[in-house]
Amino acid sequence: MSFRKITIKSGNEESTLEVTKEEYQRYYRPWWQQKKHEQRNREAMEQNGYTEESYEAWRDNASEGAGIPDVELQGVDELVEKKLLLGVLADAMDSLLPEERELAMKVFGEEMQVSEFAKEHGQPRTTVSSKKMVVLGKLRAFFRERGLDV
Secondary structure, eight states, X not given: OOEEEEEEEETTEEEEEEEEHHHIIIIIHHHHHHHHHHHHHHHHHHHTTOOHHHHHXXXXXXXXXXXXXXXXOOOHHHHHHHHHHHHHHHHHHHTSOHHHHHHHIIIIISOOOHHHHHXXXXXXXXXXXXXXXXXXXXXXXXXXXXXXXX
């Protein structure tokens, strides 16, 4: 088993740890890759005239007063509307049978191919496609009953 020494810095403190190669690959390498990705984004933005502070604001979605002209924060009305729509969607999903709910979650939510879903469940693709249309019809009817146009 091979070991690797890593150094972790936080503020003024610095620690050195000895980890196995597997631990390094599983935990520390993805973290390092994310930091490098952020650094490359920061450098690219700075080449386009943005400052380090505006990059941090962009990354944290706090662009107000940071000099990023294109990003707009959502208004309270939009957030309330989204929350209400998500509530209606949750009610619509609850109105479906468990099999229908799974089909809707996979095919509509996770954008799984109908053929993949059919293979997973050992059903013909045409059968699953027909069930998908039935579920879609039920969801449309549910939304229309609540005054939402789809």
